[in-house]
Amino acid sequence: xxxxxxxxxxxxxxxxxxxxxxxxxxxxxxxxxxxxxxxxxxxxxxxxxxxxxxxxxxxxxxxxxxxxxxxxxxxxxxxxxxxxxxxxxxxxxxxxxxxxxxxxxxxxxxxxxxxxxxxxxxxxxxxxxxxxxxxxxxxxxxxxxxxxxxxxxxxxxxxxxxxxxxxxxxxxxxxxxxxxxxxxxxxxxxxxxxxxxxxxxxxxxxxxxxxxxxxxxxxxxxxxxxxxxxxxxxxxxxxxxxxxxxxxxxxxxxxxxxxxxxxxxxxxxxxxxxxxxxxxxxxxxxxxxxxxxxxxxxxxxxxxxxxxxxxxxxxxxxxxxxxxxxxxxxxxxxxxxxxxxxxxxxxxxxxxxxxxxxxxxxxxxxxxxxxxxxxxxxxxxxxxxxxxxxxxxxxxxxxxxxxxxxxxxxxxxxxxxxxxxxxxxxxx
Numbered sequence: 428x429x430x431x432x433x434x435x436x437x438x439x440x441x442x443x444x445x446x447x448x449x450x451x452x453x454x455x456x457x458x459x460x461x462x463x464x465x466x467x468x469x470x471x472x473x474x475x476x477x478x479x480x481x482x483x484x485x486x487x488x489x490x491x492x493x494x495x496x497x498x499x500x501x502x503x504x505x506x507x508x509x510x511x512x513x514x515x516x517x518x519x520x521x522x523x524x525x526x527x528x529x530x531x532x533x534x535x536x537x538x539x540x541x542x543x544x545x546x547x548x549x550x551x552x553x554x555x556x557x558x559x560x561x562x563x564x565x566x567x568x569x570x571x572x573x574x575x576x577x578x579x580x581x582x583x584x585x586x587x588x589x590x591x592x593x594x595x596x597x598x599x600x601x602x603x604x605x606x607x608x609x610x611x612x613x614x615x616x617x618x619x620x621x622x623x624x625x626x627x628x629x630x631x632x633x634x635x636x637x638x639x640x641x642x643x644x645x646x647x648x649x650x651x652x653x654x655x656x657x658x659x660x661x662x663x664x665x666x667x668x669x670x671x672x673x674x675x676x677x678x679x680x681x682x683x684x685x686x687x688x689x690x691x692x693x694x695x696x697x698x699x700x701x702x703x704x705x706x707x708x709x710x711x712x713x714x715x716x717x718x719x720x721x722x723x724x725x726x727x728x729x730x731x732x733x734x735x736x737x738x739x740x741x742x743x744x745x746x747x748x749x750x751x752x753x754x755x756x757x758x759x760x761x762x763x764x765x766x767x768x769x770x771x772x773x774x775x776x777x778x779x780x781x782x783x784x785x786x787x788x789x790x791x792x793x794x795x796x797x798x799x800x801x802x803x804x805x806x807x808x809x810x811x812x813x814x815x816x817x818x819x820x821x822x823x824x825x826x827x828x829x830x831x832x833x834x835x836x837x838x839x840x841x842x843x844x845x846x847x848x849x850x851x852x853x854x855x
Contacts, residue, residue, distance in 0.1 A: 431712040437729050438675050438714045438721070439755050439784050444728045445674025446745045447491045448735040448781065457495035462503060463512050465491050467526050470668040470688075473742040474515070474522040476635060477764060479776045480792045481832060484524055486740035490781075494831040505631045508647055515629040515637075517554035518689075527650045532664040534655035537625030551684075551692045552658070555623045562616035570613065577617040578626060586630045586640040589615040659699075665689045666699045670709050670724045672744060677719050680751045687748060717754055733784040736820045738792070738828065746779060746786075758786040758809070773843070774805035782820045787812045788845060790821065794832055801829040804840040806849055814845060818852045821845075825853075 433441075443449055447468050453461055465488055466472060475483040485497050503512045504524055513524045516533055525533070539552035545567040549560045566573055580592055592614040618639055621627040628645035631638035643651060656664065669681045669688035682689045682696035691699065700722060703709045709722040739746055741762045746752045753759050763777045774791025781787070791805035803825065808817050829837050839850045 431710055431723065432715065433675075433712060433723075433729070434715045435717065435755070436784070438717075440733050441674040441723065441727050441729045442676075442745070442755055443674075443733045443735060443781075443784055444730055445672055445724065448737065448745070449728070449730045449733045452491070452493040457492045457499075459499060459503065459512070461492055462488060462495065462500060463526070466513060466524070467528070468672065469744050470525070470529065470672045471518045471744065472513075472524040473518065473744070473747075474524065475742050477776065478635070480778075480794050482635070483740045483742045486738075486778075487743050489828070489831060490737035490739055490743065494827060505629070508645075511645075511647055514646060514650075517556075517623065527647060529668070530646060530650050531653045531655045532661045532668075534625065535658045535661040537623070538655075540620070541624035541626070551695075553623065556619065559616055559619045559623065562613070563620050566613060566616060573613060573617050574621065577614055578621060581627065581639065581641055585644075586638050588633065588636050588638050589618045590636070592618070662691060662695065662699050663702060666691070666696070666703060667708055670703065670722065671726070673724070674727045675712060675714070675721050675723045676748075676751065677721055680748050681722070688744070735781050735783060736824055737781045738778040738790060738824055739781055739786075740778065741776070745781075752786075756786045760786075760789075763791075773807055777805075780817070780821055780824070782817060785812070787817050788821065790825075791843075792828075794834060796834075799833070799835040801825065801832065801834045801837045802840070803837065803846075803849065804842060806839065806843040806845045808845045814848055818845065818848050821849060822852045 440449070447465055469487065472484040472487055477483065485500065488495060488500065502510045504515065512527055514527055514530060515522065515524055517523065517536070518525065536552060536554050539550050540555050543550055543553055543555065543560075543563075545560070545563040549555065549557075577592065581587060589612070618627060622629070622639060625642055627639045628642040629637045630640040630645045655661070666682050666689060670676070673681060673688055676688070678697055678700045680687055681700060682691045683693055684690055700709060704711060704722065708725050710725055712721045712723040714721050741764070746760060749760055758779065760779055763771050763773060763775055773789040776792055778790050778792055779786045779788070780790050786809070788806065788808045790803060793802040793804060794800075795802055806821075808814055825837050829835075837853055839846055839853065
């Protein structure tokens, strides 16, 4: 089989097109169909608790569609059953939103979690967070009946947060040691294990805290009753999702353990990719100037030009794989929220700014709801990038974002090499 050869510029445009950045934003009101199309295209929206600007899962849709009612997305996930187009589950150990059509393909992970023997080595097929696995190992010895008790409480009482489970469900209180994030009560551990196993699902979010209920009360019946494919078919479907959403990527970027589009054990991922190459879904491709074997999705498009303009969430799937972002865009990026304040160069919640087919700037953003202000504490343009087009595009995007977030004012700080120019442009 021959190997296609493409330029780095072509690879970059393929990746952007696959992620929905090569198409113009809707000219009218953004509706459910628009949101569904983007979510199906991406395959996943990562959830994150940081709310200094807005919740991360809202941002990728804004980046591709422009302003839209965030309440519409909420209804699609946590609204009445008839409106649910999306469900919440783990995606590579990350909390995420997935289109309901993907539910059968992740059932194998749920089965693996349900059959996990606590105390044994964690199965590579599960998406169970380590805190849950360690907690369940202890609970399986100390309180073997707790899982059944907790499930019974939900059956009787309906939707509940983990905190709302009463002491009769076996709550022992916080663990004696460990950071607050992992000081889960026993009932919380049991609930998360049931969620991983697909017995419970997330029916709502209250102040971003999960509200759980029995899966059959949350997941639409026609989806829940769809026969799940076998493990290998499920894995192939997930790698297809990764290939389609990436446009072009290496095996490691598609489905290796860790930060890839879909996390699979290394040997398994290589096998699934080889099978999709054999089926013609992935096309072996060499990218000029980049080492390694790339694979292009069979229907991936390479537009002549990409005229994107978008502020990217730190958890946007375009830039999930940081090494890939550096190879394709020449853009070294790390999430600053995990960096000690004294070591931050570009600010706290830093959004890369995509203009055309390049990532050209880093924009630190914060929404102050009390003063109705979108703050830009730090803004830096990349070296050797002409500042004029960047400032013009960034002004438009900031004004659009401020309006979307119902903020009346934009204030730029004095840090960063683009700060003065941006202040002047906003004053004009």
